[in-house]
Amino acid sequence: MTSAIIVAAGLGTRMGPNVDKLFLEVNGHPIVSYTWRQFELAKEIDEIVLVVREGMQPAFAELAEKYQFRKQYRLVPGGKERQNSVWNGLETLTGEIVAIQDGARPCTSQELIAATIAGAREVGAAVAAQPVTDTVKESRDGRLVERTLDRSRLWTVQTPQTFRVEIIRRALAEVFKRGLVVTDDTAACELVGQPIKLVVSTQPNPKVTRPEDLPYLALLLRNGQPQGG
Numbered sequence: 001m002t003s004a005i006i007v008a009a010g011l012g013t014r015m016g017p018n019v020d021k022l023f024l025e026v027n028g029h030p031i032v033s034y035t036w037r038q039f040e041l042a043k044e045i046d047e048i049v050l051v052v053r054e055g056m057q058p059a060f061a062e063l064a065e066k067y068q069f070r071k072q073y074r075l076v077p078g079g080k081e082r083q084n085s086v087w088n089g090l091e092t093l094t095g096e097i098v099a100i101q102d103g104a105r106p107c108t109s110q111e112l113i114a115a116t117i118a119g120a121r122e123v124g125a126a127v128a129a130q131p132v133t134d135t136v137k138e139s140r141d142g143r144l145v146e147r148t149l150d151r152s153r154l155w156t157v158q159t160p161q162t163f164r165v166e167i168i169r170r171a172l173a174e175v176f177k178r179g180l181v182v183t184d185d186t187a188a189c190e191l192v193g194q195p196i197k198l199v200v201s202t203q204p205n206p207k208v209t210r211p212e213d214l215p216y217l218a219l220l221l222r223n224g225q226p227q228g229g
Helices: 031-041 057-066 082-090 110-123 165-178 185-191 211-222
Strands: 002-008 047-052 073-077 097-102 125-131 136-138 147-149 155-164 197-200
Touching: 002 031, 002 082, 031 047, 031 057, 031 097, 031 110, 047 057, 047 082, 057 073, 073 082, 082 097, 082 165, 082 185, 097 110, 097 165, 110 125, 110 155, 110 197, 125 185, 155 165, 155 185, 165 185
Parallel strands: 002 047, 002 097, 047 073, 125 197
Antiparallel strands: 097 155, 125 155, 136 147
């Protein structure tokens, strides 16, 4: 069985105070409904776990009813950090493979979901990613350039980040043991020496973080981009 964890417990503070970005409407539908729908339609996914803020469970249950999501799902409370939220989701899984997805990344295609699952089956962990094309500078103080990095070796990572369940559990256990906070799930795998396959995301797969992201997102979703590869 293959499971999905949709991490939807963040506060989205960069959108402004008292704004739940996941429920902002784009083209008439909440952002998170697009994300959920892609995993609802992905034939490789058997069950969906949504990690949500305490008190938001009724809102997500209403979404499932409104959009007629029929795939088995569970609502799990989030934790203090992303890694805690993911761990809470892992505790409820029955699958052997898990795809972990940002709730605010609604343009992920079903083909990309499938490709990361295949990568995880192959090497144990896989991540949607794109090679860096811009020149990247490093600055120690945020004011002056210190050096130029070799972009040929740099990738930006996205979600899904997909794993054999026992591997991501072991990796996160190491994070907690060391008292660390990691910015994404594959960073935990790096701590335990787990190989991670890069799966090239060939289509736009943005994460919504700021108000200025919404017009671009609306264009992508209006053109039906999430249905493609």
